[in-house]
Amino acid sequence: MESLGGALSSIPDRDTKKAALRTTARPIGSNDSQRPIPNPKAQGCDLLIHWGKPQHETAELGGNKQTHPSPPPLPVGHSRVEESPAPLEEMGSRAHAVCGDHIPSDLRDPFYTDQYEQEHIKPPIIYLLLSGELYSRVCGLILPAEQAASLQNHQSVIQALSRKGIYVLETNNTPVSDLDLSSSPIKMSAHIHLIDALMMAYTAEMISIEKVVSCVKRFSNISASKELPFDLEDAMILWINKINIKMRELTEKECKMKQHLLDSPGHHKVRYRRDHLSGRSLQHFPLLEDILKDVSDGAALLALIHFYCPDLIRLEDFCLKEVPSIADSVYNIQLLKEFANEYLNKCFYLNPEDLLYSPPVLKNNVMTFIAELFWWFENVKPDFVHPRDLQEIKHVLNQPLTHLTPYCL
Known part of the structure; x- marks a missing residue:
């Protein structure tokens, strides 16, 4: 079984992707x-x-050096907070x-x-x-x-x-x-x-059920008989899922329009390798059933952040796999923490292994972080928040091919 410490050492170099976390937008709460x-x-x-325990991580975006100590190896499904009835780490994280x-x-x-x-x-x-x-x-x-x-x-x-x-x-x-x-x-x-x-x-x-429903109705339909949330947890799942569904729709529409442009008679023909054209089709936008377990790889939350802040977190900056490795998950969680530290006033209070293993005792912590995301993106709305919309598809044909989204490449 792959250990968390070993996973960190095997994370590929993604410095070029980190460039997406640009500091050109003024971070709120600096x-x-x-x-x-x-x-x-x-x-x-x-x-x-x-x-909680002092955080030894340094997360400075915008090209500066970032340091991440390896969290200690733990068997999958196990966390320190479960080692004793009332550990100090549990108190610290709550x-x-x-x-x-x-x-x-x-x-x-x-x-x-x-x-x-x-x-x-x-x-x-x-x-x-x-x-x-x-x-x-x-x-x-x-x-x-x-x-x-x-x-x-x-x-x-x-x-x-x-x-x-x-x-x-x-x-x-x-x-x-x-x-x-x-x-x-x-x-x-x-x-x-x-x-x-x-x-x-x-x-x-x-966050409230009413605010979530009002938010989701701006970009999606809600079935009153099947989808109306009955509590805050259900509302959070609805919000995250609807945005991931919208991201799936946006990327698919963009790919189809770009492909149509490439196939048009007046377009200069360029030969692509088949695997190059289809490689990114494996990108997977996850849907949540369990708010604790299904956010443990960071992918759904990063996709949500991309929806609201596409200039700061790009799709190619994180791992969107149907079955991510531990290394992929740790990388996503660290990127999530760095974004929160830089732009959301350090509202991510968990250690990477806390979210990765997601013990039940930390459920309220995870829900509080999701509520913070909603509050920042839907209530505070800093100047770097620019939600994606189907209207942006109209501008796809005007973009040079060098701006083709990696989902289509």
Whole structure:
């Protein structure tokens, strides 16, 4: 079985493809201290922090050198977050905290390693969790200012979430109490469930069923009897699938029109090798059934980003195979992370192996990232967002053959 570490070493050189991630378009959020957030009343909260292990990757687009340490080899279907009931990595990948202009170093790196190479949460972080201060800050992002001011402890956060229809429950469906969250030694399972609930609330602020349906209707038809989503997860799947279907239609139409031009009597005949003409027909736009497993190779999400930002992510920049290798998947995920870091204010908080292996405990993290994509492309709409449309096909015949899409070559 191919290991993840070995897969990284076997990734082909794609520096020429990386040139597509050009910096000619002004990236929104290049200043980390000015991160847009869903609630316009919370613009004073400047940064959304990912709690977890320090990220040693450097991702600078536009031709600069990029460094990616190899994630440690893991057997397929296995992830560190499943090695123990409540690992610190799970906590690290799930918590988002909001701070002001000056971020304490403890919040940037909340873990320390003891002499036995065991990781622990730093005491100041334990204090913030037990006091409820951290949760109050996060919950304040999704509430009106007058309601956010009343958040003082765990109980007020739990009540605020319940008013939004989000309940903090243990795995056996018993409510998580203020006592569970404030007791010492810390009861990590209760805190994980509260973090999950906050992420769900944050996600609901950025995406909704109504917004997705309205968005999709602009470029596709929806069957009211078969396709209307019944929850946010279903809405995300609908959005991603409709865009991948649209991309399949666009590339097929472009190929047909270009082929018609090549076959026209007045066109100068050029001989192509058969394998050259058909090689890119293997390009596969995936459709999702399971939001966690089916985005694990990064292809569907990169196709979605290409639809909205064709000048920044081109189809030839990533792998669109029906059965991608681990190396292909890792490459796609790294490109996804680099794009988010450069243009979407570092909203991709997962490690490459997190998305590649997609353990169930990270489902909310994946959904939050997809919600962020929707919010950026459909609500914020930075100046580099230019969705593809069938109207662009009208300009295909006016393009020189050197601009022929690789899908047709």
